[in-house]
Amino acid sequence: MNRRRLLALMVKEVLQIRRDLSSLYIAFVLPLVLLLLIGYGVSLDAKDIRLAVVLEQPTPKATSLVAAFRNSTFFTVTELRQRQLAEAGMVAGRYRGVVLLGNDFDALVGRGQQAAIQVLLDGTDANTARLTKGYVEGVWTKWLGHEARAAGQSLTLPISAETRVWFNPALESRHFLIPGLIAIIMTLTGTILTALVVAREWERGTMEALIATPVGRLELLVGKLAPYFVLGMGGMALSVLVGLVVYDVPLRGSVWVLALSSSLYMVAALSMGLLISTIARNQFVAGQVAIVAAFMPAFMLSGFVFEPSSMPLWVDLLSRVVAARYFVTILQTLFLAGDVWSVVWPNCLALTAIAAFFLALTWKRTRKSLE
Template sequence: MMPEFLMRFRALLKKESRQLIRDKSSLAIGLLLPVVLILLFGYGLSFDLSNGRVGVVAEEPSPQSRQLMSGLQGSRYLSAQQYSNYPEAVAAIKNDEIDAILVIPATFAADSAQGQAHLQLLLNGRSTSIASAMQGYVSGAIAATSAIQAERQHAGAPAAMVTVEQRMWFNESSNSTWYLVPGLIVLILTLIGAFLTCLLIARERERGTLEALFVTPVRPFELVLAKLAPYFVIGMIDIAVCLTASYFLFDVPMRASMLAIFSASLMYLLVSLLLGLAISGYSSSQFQASQIALLASFMPALMLSGFVFDTRNLPMAVQAVSHVLPATHFMTLIKTLFLGGDDWALWLKECGILMIYVIVLAAASARSLKKQLR
């Protein structure tokens, strides 16, 4: 029994490997597209704000207001521009020329001497992430300027002053690249895995080559294994490329062991490949298979896996859908492994769920072929 299986599997594997090598488009998708995606999204996608534009309106110029303006201009995250009046600054923020308006009242100098100065900060809410970052940068620059001014005047700190010492765990540099790159690995494996295999069976069905297997003793499960094996090797190369780029190009820490990261990635790669193969088995054409693969794999992984949005903020019904997606489970696991370190309890839980997907999708793929081979 086993020698017969090995003979059939070796013949099928030889056929699928030759077909992959001859198909230049599949090789390009499998080997070149991951490099393009990791470089494009890794360098081009960022939630950080490096050049916040703030307009300053001083109702009555004073040494204190000029010092505050200098403090804003001295921040490497901000570019400050002074406006002569408030309507001019409002027009600038409406035209998207600045991201915030800082209003310095006429009583700022007198109030500063009494330790009760107030400022008004108006933020452009078109982008909540930019507005939140601007609020933090401007507040930090104002606090630093006030501390310098108090030190120069040899003034004691106000009695009600509270100093907050902040620490950020897991992403101490507060760099969004550390958050994004592990998620990009999920998206790349989802896209590459599903699209590499979603056309396999549908393409053979269109070309008529699938019928040649009907008269052979090949079993559906053997055909599934043979079709997966070459693309699994391509996927392993893609994982190595992604991990290498993460560490050497984007300086993302890998605090977990390579065994945990690579094994979890291989498990999810297998899920993605089987998902594409199942879609291909039940599709009547390559166009239909590609459209279903896009809607069933990449788009949900992008929108509902936690890559961009925290799933806890979504409605309960959408949360339920997100937890059905294998990408959601791998997203949680890979980010924890990259930034938090080894968590074998979480690894066992999430990889166990992924293994269930492997079994279900493998059975579905074999079933889609079994009907054709009877």
């Protein structure tokens, strides 16, 4: 590998980036826009759940329980008098859940007997239904404790559970999603950086002129990857900064470990994009293949939203060849838990193997000919 030719290739790529700013848009503007849109738009938290409370006969204790639901930050409460109106509203989609309090609620509670509360849930969104059920039970338990203290008694439960949440005490889903989202976005931008740019050279005929020079295959690969690696790492740094500043996601791990793992992943993404461009040689086709072959598997199979272990076995096995699965695990660990080496190193080794695989394929497909 001739260093002068390699340097000339890198300078040529830098000049091309300066003349055609699309690479800068892909590296910096696209991650910023996607982080802001998806970061604020995607959340696993359920807030302001529309809840109808049917109070057939207003009584002091029943009214007190309704007030407890109103004071909860999770619910937007509508008080009704008839069950039929609540059921019709849930069918129409106006309510996510219905709580029914019977006429004998006060009498049963006053005598210390079990007072039944019926809860109807909209199961079309299973995740929201489960959260609503848990929130209703939480409000009910808290209200029972308040009533017991007001009566000078202690609330006795058969089991007392003391819960402590590690790594994400506030249970903010955004703290879990943003690190994974950074990995997904860098998959898209890293792959497109080389897929579209190199395919554009094939369309414009500049690649043929480059092939006619004495440049070797290794010089060509390194000269293409190095400038876009710097761009990709710059976009990665910007994405991490947005996660820390805008979304207030903690970074408990080492910056150097983050830089190392990000470098391995960026090499894998850029190599995959370069491989796509050598096969497609057309910008439109390269873009479509990049989305289907890189972005969609990273989004669906990386653990960003869906836990791979909960998938069917064959899907779980398929996800193990997706580089984003290992990078998402590394980022979530570094951001929320810290430098957990038993997690970081095996996933870094997997990223190294995947990056080497794509580099080898790209090397094999890159020929000094037009065929």
